Amino acid sequence: MPEFKSMQTVYVSILNWNAASDTLACISSLLKSESVFNLSMKIFVIDNNSDFEDFILLESGLMDDQVNLIKNETNTGFAGGHNLVIKQAIQDQADFVWVLNNDTTFQEDALHRLVSLAVSDDKIGAVSPVLVAAHDEKHIDFCGGMHDWNALNVIKLSNLHDAKKLQESNNENTWVSGAAMLLRVSAMSSVGLLDEGMFAYYEDNDISCRLVNAGWTNKVAFDCMVHHATSTDVYAQRPAYYFYLMARNSFLFWQRHTPAGYRRFLSLRLLDREILIANRLLHRGFSTKGNACLLGVYDGIMLRQGVPKLDRPFMAFWMKTLSHLLMINHAKHLVNKSDGQR
Secondary structure, three states, rough: OOOOOOOEEEEEEEEEEEHHHHHHHHHHHOOOOOOOOEEEEEEEEEEEOOOHHHHHHHHHOOOOEEEEEEEEEEHHHHHHHHHHHHHHHHHHOEEEEEEEOOOEEEOOOHHHHHHHHOOOOOOOOEEEEEEEEOOOEEEEOOOOEEEEEEOOOEEEEOHHHHHHHHOOOOOOOOOOOOOOEEEEEEHHHHHHHOHHHHOHHHHHHHHHHHHHHHOOEEEEEEEEEEEOOOOOOOOOOOOOHHHHHHHHHHHHHHHHHHHHHHHOHHHHHHHHHHHHHHHHHHHOHHHHHHHHHHHHHHHHHHOOOOOOOOOOOOOOOOHHHHHHHHHHHHHHHHOOOOOOOO
């Protein structure tokens, strides 16, 4: 694979939160690509206030590696953690930031392939690899996505043919996954940092839209494959805070970005869809997760942001009542797992 015409500086940002073993495996995979091609790579690991034992395991595992370890005294979420590195990259005038989930591994030329696509067009603001399931690389988890404003749906493609066709169409509604997202530093400098109000989830959708609105494009490097841990049963395997944040941030995202022509009954449509998710959870016996989802709907309507607080004793009476009333209307959909966002 040919080298770039000039050295490209990439800051790599990896978050750790009580998953030191995964983080160390990710870094081991990453270090194999260092200095192989014409890249100057600087690795940052941000520990988001992990338990003491996990942090010690992480710290001891990194002692022999050229990695910058930053310990947060509070969990600042996906956005807050990665923004520390993005700010540093802007200050140091680096070329790119690779925002990387700690549950990913990849071939040694993955970063080179991402940067190769980015430098091919100076209007590309963000690039994603093809994400495949860690347990089965034949299962494509992400190879492109778009926002369907009419259906208020985040479409995540898993078919390469469809994804390439979408990219060739230069569709302005495209977005890239945040699991292994390469960001151009000059683009981030122009549009701003990741939205820390979201804390976690939907930040990749949000930054993709902001980039497009500012004249940048989002692309997928189809020749680059990254292995990513995926859930086989989202409802059973995801924690309660996930459903809270997905529900809450859906209101933040769609209220912020939905074009004028698609905003009719926007809040009501979001309300019905998110309560359907809550009712599916409750129907399957996941009461804690279902209630967290309802709380997320309530906070989403109130446009609350920031750190999720699920231990609040108060839940609006009308939200519970509405959930019970809609349960009748949702009955035929409770076993339908086809909604793309979950």
